[in-house]
Amino acid sequence: MAETAIVAQGLRKHYGDTIAVDGIDLEVAAHSIYALLGPNGAGKTTTINMLTTLVPPSAGSAQVAGFDIVKAADRVRERIGVTFQDIVLDRDLTGRQLLDIHGRLYRQSAAERRKRMADLVDLVQLNDVIDRRVNTYSGGMKRRLELARGLMTDPEVLFLDEPTQGLDPQNRVGIWEYVRRLNKERGLTVLLTTHYMDEAEEVAHQVGIIDHGKLIVSGTPASLVSNEGGDLLRITASGDLEAAAACFRQLPVVQSAEVSPSNKQIEVLLEHANKHLAALLAASAQIDFQIEEILLSRPTLADVFLRYTGRALRD
Amino acid sequence: MHATFTIWSKHMAKFVRNGEESVGLALQSVLWVVLFGVGMRGMVGEINGSDYMSYVLPGIIALSALGGAAGGGIILLDERLRGIMKEYLVAPIPRLSILLGNAASTATKSLLQALVMLIAGLLMGAQLSFNPLGWLGAIVLLIIFAIGFAGLALAVASVSRTIMGYHGMIFLFNIPLLFASNALYPIDVLPSWMRWIVLVNPTTYLIDAIRTLAFGSPASLSLWLSFSVISIFTVISMWLALIAFKRSVRM
Ligand SMILES: Nc1ncnc2c1ncn2[C@@H]1O[C@H](COP(=O)(O)OP(=O)(O)OP(=O)(O)O)[C@@H](O)[C@H]1O
Numbered sequence A: 001m002a003e004t005a006i007v008a009q010g011l012r013k014h015y016g017d018t019i020a021v022d023g024i025d026l027e028v029a030a031h032s033i034y035a036l037l038g039p040n041g042a043g044k045t046t047t048i049n050m051l052t053t054l055v056p057p058s059a060g061s062a063q064v065a066g067f068d069i070v071k072a073a074d075r076v077r078e079r080i081g082v083t084f085q086d087i088v089l090d091r092d093l094t095g096r097q098l099l100d101i102h103g104r105l106y107r108q109s110a111a112e113r114r115k116r117m118a119d120l121v122d123l124v125q126l127n128d129v130i131d132r133r134v135n136t137y138s139g140g141m142k143r144r145l146e147l148a149r150g151l152m153t154d155p156e157v158l159f160l161d162e163p164t165q166g167l168d169p170q171n172r173v174g175i176w177e178y179v180r181r182l183n184k185e186r187g188l189t190v191l192l193t194t195h196y197m198d199e200a201e202e203v204a205h206q207v208g209i210i211d212h213g214k215l216i217v218s219g220t221p222a223s224l225v226s227n228e229g230g231d232l233l234r235i236t237a238s239g240d241l242e243a244a245a246a247c248f249r250q251l252p253v254v255q256s257a258e259v260s261p262s263n264k265q266i267e268v269l270l271e272h273a274n275k276h277l278a279a280l281l282a283a284s285a286q287i288d289f290q291i292e293e294i295l296l297s298r299p300t301l302a303d304v305f306l307r308y309t310g311r312a313l314r315d
Numbered sequence B: 001m002h003a004t005f006t007i008w009s010k011h012m013a014k015f016v017r018n019g020e021e022s023v024g025l026a027l028q029s030v031l032w033v034v035l036f037g038v039g040m041r042g043m044v045g046e047i048n049g050s051d052y053m054s055y056v057l058p059g060i061i062a063l064s065a066l067g068g069a070a071g072g073g074i075i076l077l078d079e080r081l082r083g084i085m086k087e088y089l090v091a092p093i094p095r096l097s098i099l100l101g102n103a104a105s106t107a108t109k110s111l112l113q114a115l116v117m118l119i120a121g122l123l124m125g126a127q128l129s130f131n132p133l134g135w136l137g138a139i140v141l142l143i144i145f146a147i148g149f150a151g152l153a154l155a156v157a158s159v160s161r162t163i164m165g166y167h168g169m170i171f172l173f174n175i176p177l178l179f180a181s182n183a184l185y186p187i188d189v190l191p192s193w194m195r196w197i198v199l200v201n202p203t204t205y206l207i208d209a210i211r212t213l214a215f216g217s218p219a220s221l222s223l224w225l226s227f228s229v230i231s232i233f234t235v236i237s238m239w240l241a242l243i244a245f246k247r248s249v250r251m
């Protein structure tokens, strides 16, 4: 496979007057995990629908696994696995029937299907229920079964649209663990969407934030977060707080140090707070003030997200 | 082809597993034959030299194939509305194979239903002519016909937005197909304006051909004509279904 698993140039989709995706350029390196983030209605699902050949773009082009999504849709389809935002399982079938039918649609031989099913059912831990009808499954089991189905044909690129939506913490951790393992062990490329920023920060190599159908910013989670500025130290103390703050400001690593209006806290902004905490305390050793509590907060992907997409509610 | 077969076998597996559907369909067939056939026989006696049960059985079989086609449309609509269709749409299979898989399972069910009706009909005194080649021909025609109407139902199912809307549309088709045909009465008893309508109804040709091939009544329409009409109808309706379906999934 090419070095870039997914490339999109000016990808656009409109429904009548609604512009769902407004010219997105995207590059996802092979063997990496890319998280597409964005508020409700931003255009994530529409983007995935185009990349998975479900809907044709109104303009622009894209290649997935080296093939054009319009001109070589079938080549793309052979090489991808997909799970959709809503659970789409035929409830009257058993988990095993469902996986088997999926494999047959992709012309897998009986032996191949048996082997894949055995491996995947193990991976997503559905051994006990795989011969039960899907309508008896819990939400978590259904999601795991969908993941197994998406992986059934050993895809090069896997698309996951909100795979952990509505799941308990155990299932969430489980799903990301499978994804990471497949990425590491088999070099699977993954494009996913999620509304859980902490999960994206942890699992993705690259994230892209889209809003109003446009990709606003992308990069590694670490680089995006570090652009957010330094860490914030909240030091609760008594004594001469103004003197302490003045003393902190002398240090080159400190960006700012202010006493809060309540006169009980100093807020210090600096980078790599955990590394410089000792120096901070040493510098203020001569000053008459007693520390009661120190809280360290660092910006997260959620802060980045809110800064780029604003706080207004979407529909 | 393999995708058509896969989808067919999926639908058949669900059909076999779903006792309500399969038993319901079988009972429905028996009831049709027994209640309708017996009731009408008391009133009519003989038509064109054959007893009414032999006369009406091909009609009832054709009409139940129409009902079966409507059921096939429901399956497609349900898969579309629930999103199950997306699994097929991102798979490397032709769109047509999705429709053919559905039509094939519909035709299979119609064939099974026809078999049940035939047995019930024979028990009720219908007279099958001994003509194995004719039986085979009748079966082939019934299959083509069932696929043709499945195609119409699939076209409607592709454009419907709700199950209720679909039912409304299908009902509109079913009534004239039932009464404007030779299913229940011979064409010559009809006024000439209605005869014309009956003659554009493909059901008429199927029923006449089955009567000729399997029950030995004299053909009032030529077999080749019937075969051609049914085949052309089926090609056109599947083509319509494909157009409607492709449009509906290009969203
Ligand atoms: N089939 C459609 N017809 C009309 N408008 C559509 C259609 N699909 C999506 N849209 C519109 O396109 C926009 C983007 O929708 P999309 O589903 O891609 O958003 P999303 O980022 O996946 O949102 P969410 O996080 O809620 O899943 C929305 O305004 C939506 O209303």
Ligand SMILES: [Mg+2]
Residues within 6 Å of the ligand: A044, A045, A046, A085, A161
């Ligand atoms: Mg979405």
